[in-house]
Amino acid sequence: MVALTQTKRFDSLELDCGVTLAPVDVAYQTYGTLNAQRSNAILITHAFSGDAHAAGIDPQTQQKGWWDSMIGPGKGFDTDQYFIICSNVLGGCRGTTGPGSIDPATGQIFAMTFPVITIGDMVRLQAMLIEALGIELLLSVAGGSMGGMQVLEWAARYPDRVASAIPIATTPRHSAQQIAFNEVGRQAIMADPDWNNGNYYGGKLPGRGLSVARMVGHITYMSDESMRQKFGRRQREDQGIFEVESYLRYRGSQFVDRFDANSYLYITKAMDLFDLAAGQQSLTAVLERAKTKFLVISFTSDWLYPSYQSQEVVNALRRRNQDVAYIELTSQYGHDAFLVEVDEQAEIVKGFLHRVTKGVNRR
Amino acid sequence: MTAARQSDPFVRDLLGRGDYAIFSEIVAPQTCVLDLGCGDGELLSWLAENKDVDARGVEMDAAKVQKAIAKGVSCYQGNLEECLADYPDGAFDYVILSQTLQEVRRPLQVMNEMLRVGRRAIVAFPNFGHWRVRLAHLFTGRAPKTTRFPHEWYDSPNIHFFTVDDFEILAARENWTIEKRVFLDGNREVKMLPNLLAETAVYLVRRHA
Numbered sequence: 001m002v003a004l005t006q007t008k009r010f011d012s013l014e015l016d017c018g019v020t021l022a023p024v025d026v027a028y029q030t031y032g033t034l035n036a037q038r039s040n041a042i043l044i045t046h047a048f049s050g051d052a053h054a055a056g057i058d059p060q061t062q063q064k065g066w067w068d069s070m071i072g073p074g075k076g077f078d079t080d081q082y083f084i085i086c087s088n089v090l091g092g093c094r095g096t097t098g099p100g101s102i103d104p105a106t107g108q109i110f111a112m113t114f115p116v117i118t119i120g121d122m123v124r125l126q127a128m129l130i131e132a133l134g135i136e137l138l139l140s141v142a143g144g145s146m147g148g149m150q151v152l153e154w155a156a157r158y159p160d161r162v163a164s165a166i167p168i169a170t171t172p173r174h175s176a177q178q179i180a181f182n183e184v185g186r187q188a189i190m191a192d193p194d195w196n197n198g199n200y201y202g203g204k205l206p207g208r209g210l211s212v213a214r215m216v217g218h219i220t221y222m223s224d225e226s227m228r229q230k231f232g233r234r235q236r237e238d239q240g241i242f243e244v245e246s247y248l249r250y251r252g253s254q255f256v257d258r259f260d261a262n263s264y265l266y267i268t269k270a271m272d273l274f275d276l277a278a279g280q281q282s283l284t285a286v287l288e289r290a291k292t293k294f295l296v297i298s299f300t301s302d303w304l305y306p307s308y309q310s311q312e313v314v315n316a317l318r319r320r321n322q323d324v325a326y327i328e329l330t331s332q333y334g335h336d337a338f339l340v341e342v343d344e345q346a347e348i349v350k351g352f353l354h355r356v357t358k359g360v361n362r363r
Numbered sequence: 364m365t366a367a368r369q370s371d372p373f374v375r376d377l378l379g380r381g382d383y384a385i386f387s388e389i390v391a392p393q394t395c396v397l398d399l400g401c402g403d404g405e406l407l408s409w410l411a412e413n414k415d416v417d418a419r420g421v422e423m424d425a426a427k428v429q430k431a432i433a434k435g436v437s438c439y440q441g442n443l444e445e446c447l448a449d450y451p452d453g454a455f456d457y458v459i460l461s462q463t464l465q466e467v468r469r470p471l472q473v474m475n476e477m478l479r480v481g482r483r484a485i486v487a488f489p490n491f492g493h494w495r496v497r498l499a500h501l502f503t504g505r506a507p508k509t510t511r512f513p514h515e516w517y518d519s520p521n522i523h524f525f526t527v528d529d530f531e532i533l534a535a536r537e538n539w540t541i542e543k544r545v546f547l548d549g550n551r552e553v554k555m556l557p558n559l560l561a562e563t564a565v566y567l568v569r570r571h572a
Contacts, residue, residue, distance in 0.1 A: 295432065314439065318446070321454040323419070325437045327428045347433045355435035 001072055001079065003029050003056035003065055005095055010128055013090070019115035022104070026129050027052045027095025028087035031071060032079035034135070039360050041135045042077060042353075043126060044086040045143030045150035048217075048267060049259060051094035054086035055079075069342040076346030082139065082353070087129055089122045089150075091267050093260035096125075100201065100260045112198035117266055119146075119274040123153040127161070139360060140353060142166035144338035145305060146267070149274050152313065155292045156276055164293040164356040166349065169302050169338040171309035172276035172283055172316075178304065181220050182268040185213030189261045198262050210261045211252030218251050223301040223334030276313075283316035293359070294324040295352040297345065299337035325352060374545075374552045378405050381550035382461055382487040385565045389485055389543060390414055394456035397421070397481060399443040399473075400463045404431030411435070419455070421446050444468060447476040455481040462563075464488045465521045471533070478539070478570040487565045490546075492526030492558040511562055527558040534568065543567035 005027050012022035029052045034041060044054050044067065055071035057064060065086075070076040077084055088096035091114070099114035106113075130138060141154045141162050148170020155165040171178070189195055192209025200206055222230075231244040239246060277283045294317055298310035307328045317324040329344050331337035338345070377384040383406050390396060392414045398407050401420030408431075411418040420438040422428045431438035439446065443460075444467055458481030460473070465488055467473045477484040489511060490496075499507035506516035514521065527546070534541055546553040546561035553560045 293437070315449050318439065318449045319451065321451055323417075323437050324439065325432050326439045326441070327432060328425060328440055329429070330425055344429060348429060351433035351435045355437075358435075 001031060001056035003031070003053050003058050005029055005052055007095055008129055008132055010125075010132075013121070013125055013128070015115055015121045016118045017116045021097060021115065024090070024097045024125060025095065025101070026087050026090075026097070026125055027092075028085060028129060029053060029056075029065075030086075031055050031084040032082050034083040034133075038135055039137065039139060040081065040357070041083045041085060041130070041133070041138050042140045042142060043130060043138050043154075044071065044077070044084060045126070045141060045147035045154075046086060046089065047143070047145035047147045048271065049255070050147070051092065052086050052088040052096075053094075055084065067339065069339075070346060070349070076342070076349040077142070077353075078350065081357075085130070085133065087126055089146075089267065090125045091117045091122070091263055091270060093263040098260065099198070099262035099266055109201045111201065111262055114262070114266060116273075117270050119149045119153050119270055120157070122270065123150050123157060126150070126154075127158060130161070136161065137360070138162045139356060140164040140166055142168070142349070143170075144168035145170055145335065146271050148305075149271065149276075152276050153274075155294070156286050159289040159291060162292050163360050164295070164352070166295045166297070166352070167310070167313065168297045168345075169299055169305045169310070169335060171305055172313055173274060173278075174272050175309075179272045181216060181304070182272055184216050186265050186268060188212040188216070189264060192261075195261060198265075200261070205256060206261045207253070207256040210256050210259065210264060211249070213261075213264060214255040214259075215248040215252045218248055220304045221335045223303065223332055225301060225332040226334055226336070229332070283312065284319045287313075287316055287322065288320055292322075293352075293356055294322065294326075295348065296324060296326045297338070297348070298326075298328045299331045299333070299335075299341070300328055301332050302335045302337060304335040374547060374550050376550050378409060381547045382563055382565055383409070384550070385487070385545045385547075386410075386459060386461070386485055387414070389567050390416060390457055392416070395419070395454070396457045396459060397450075397455040398459045398461070399447075399477070400461065401427075401431060401436065401438060403427045404434045404436035404438055406459070406461070407431070407436045407438075408434040444473060447473070447480060450480040452479055453482055457481055457483050457485055459485045461487045462489060465491075465523045465525065468522070470523055470525075471537075474533075474539075474568075475537075478568065482569065483542070484568045485565065486568065487563055488525075488530070489521075490527050490558065490561045490564050491524040492528060493562050494559050497559075527561055527564050530564065530566065534566075538571040540569045540571050541566055542569055 013024040055065035088094045091098045148167035151167040189209040192206035195206035234243045298307040314326040333340045375384040395417040398420045407418035410416045428440040458477040495509045496507045545565040546557035547563040
């Protein structure tokens, strides 16, 4: 399966902060075929560091998509049956407008003049893309972590446009602990002199700060158990450091090559600001209008997005007797489990989507 | 006795279980059903397929929940005694509790909650008044063990030992309306002396208006 990134340009996007971005580009990929009834489309929403390349092989880099194990012929999201769309989020650095884009008003790169963005803004842009693709009703919206926040936002804001929702390893709002880890990452970037108040484009990148931020991130994605198994106390004889140190440094330096430090700042802030029930009496009230069928998945060893956060969503839905399936899958991989535990998720997702499809075809 | 048994109507077998066959007869098409302790969703997926019901389940065991969701059942992983409180009044047409009432900590509270969230409750339970249990108890002087109740007392999931008569007395005291009662010995319907002859009892109960 070859993955091709396309870009769609919209005249403008009004943001939650009141600023209007004009124009806005959104980079996306699609897999499979949209059926004649336009009823088999599924939007995949990516996590913090993901991009539109969710599946298939990129013809240039030869790299597989970030959820290739779940998306493809015969896989959990079966491209023989469904039309899959994944777009890079607003504020990203992989083709969609973000702080690294040119501000048409000045002809300069936005950098820190880029407006504050929210998960709601990201979803509004996705909704524009879905409409432009001629899809009135999505069969499903699915994603993990920050992708799961977008899924919840979709269900809350566009209840009539999503037949089902699959939020995985996610939360209706960040806890103080989650905000704290994001803040450490942001401070690491801003403490790097090369960050230069965000004006580093065309010069030396704030690589040290960004890689430290990524190292912290990777610690939170794993579990005590998975780190013990993967690294233990083994040392790299050649470098005289622990394997876990070597791994984190490698992951950190690799990240610098593919991610923009300012996008890191803006996107993590959007995650921290996200509160599905903001301005409402309760989560139940927010999701009241949703006729969407839900499949909520969490993982036993995920301490970054612990199961109680998923259960909060599930219980809010149950209070309105809404259709929600929930499972806490057993895994030792921590938050990474949503990318790693393929077999179990694929089996569940297939059964769920099959049921949702039957319901949609009956409408 | 043998002749009388043979003349009894034979209960249809559904998925190998007599109580499931009774449920399937009771549940009206296109209704909303909650199955507490739904296991891998066998009954619910049958009901969804054949009766077009809106099928929801609750199950504690993650491996079973996984199978249930894979079958297309809307299954919630949780404790059935704790989860009921979250559902609104009258959310379901039927709430099913199959072979589990004797395992819950507070059977009366569970029954009352079932009758709050459901218009009707369908409950199937093993009858500890069955003659084999009585004989096992009488002759061994120990906690009864039969083919139907194979567990040792110290690792049995069953923590309440009640009979058909016990349930009838409770229903009368609580003013429940019993709309249907079916008694089974294996998959055969028992028409007389249910407290002595029934292995399994199935009740369709409604809260008194």
